Amino acid sequence: MAINRIYLRASTDEQDSNRERDNMLSFTTDKFDGAIITYTENYSGTKLQRPELAKLLDELQEGDRIIIEKVDRITRMTMDDWDKLKRVVKEKGAYIVSVDQPMTHQQADNPLMEVLTNFILDIGAAMSREWWETMKKRQRQGIEREQKADAERPDTEKKYKGKQPDVKLRSAIKGMLLDGAKQVEITAALKCSPKVIVAMRKELKEAGKL
Template identity: 30%
Template sequence: MFVRAYLRASTKEQDATRAKAALERFAKDNGLTIASTYIENESGAKDWASRPELRRLLDDCKAGDILLVEQVDRLSRLNADDWEALKAEIRDRKVKVVALDLPTSHQFTKVNGDDTTARIFDSINSMMLDMLAAMARKDYEDRKRRQEEGIAKAKAAGRYKGRPENTERNERIMRMFREGKTWSQIEKDTGASKSTLSRLKKKSEEGKD
């Protein structure tokens, strides 16, 4: 059994490694060693296949491995359908999710020879995991709604100016396009969204002789 730690933050401005010490302390307290750590800055609302480090973690997993996270919302803020797809992927790979904020999952760190007890805990944990994932999604949708309401109110009052352009980053992206770098290279190096890359690629082409 390998323990694979997953650390996620939504943006590059946030520290995705913030919870690393807590995960290492939990592993030590439970007699485990973290075999590898996967760190990324991606929205938890993106499906798992669009999160390269989560995808790499699952690809690396063998049956019986543990996917260790600080909180369930680090793994998922997905809608119901996408959450079911991620759960199916985890289930098919026979991976156990252990979250520090989900005590019922901690039993997966112990070897238990009682099949009946293990199945009962597995059922309880699955239910609790679904509940926390649903709460994480609701929190995401509530924050998004409040943000949209705030923007609409600011626009109505003539106060909304939008997000300031990151001119230094955008110039770098256009330069990378002109140098022939691939979309995936630029996206990985800069963290810019595909819509931003599309806009800047067009702009970079307009600047050619």
């Protein structure tokens, strides 16, 4: 029997994450038969390479459903990467169900329905990527405006200080590295970027502590 594989890209807000998980479990139980497995991670939707998503795709079997709340939970990727993900799903004989898109709730049983379903998912993927790119552009523009304004202010009145390092997170990463933890274990425990872990490992090595 097909397995229902719920993919949750968790919010940083625990309450919102729990709400989404409960809603997804309720939807899946009411709509489909079969076992339910959940995959949850706090990772950028712009990346194809995500630990839990990779695990889901690796475990995927013919007839399985990948269930998402909406398309932007699984992708804000480039269309090339989105096509790669869809190709893996198709080769496995599985399909994607988006809760907010009723047309995706049933497995396509003819070529026309398959085309229409893919079209709906592709539109959602494109809109998701466009939204992310717009937000990043606005962020860059805001930073540039502040930096330009700061150039005319005295040092004591400067407002733009850039992104500040998370001292507590960096300390926790160093502690786990010193205890011998692996990168994947640190990422899972602290929900942090691998780049930060690499930087902290480099600092510890340069200080002769690793």
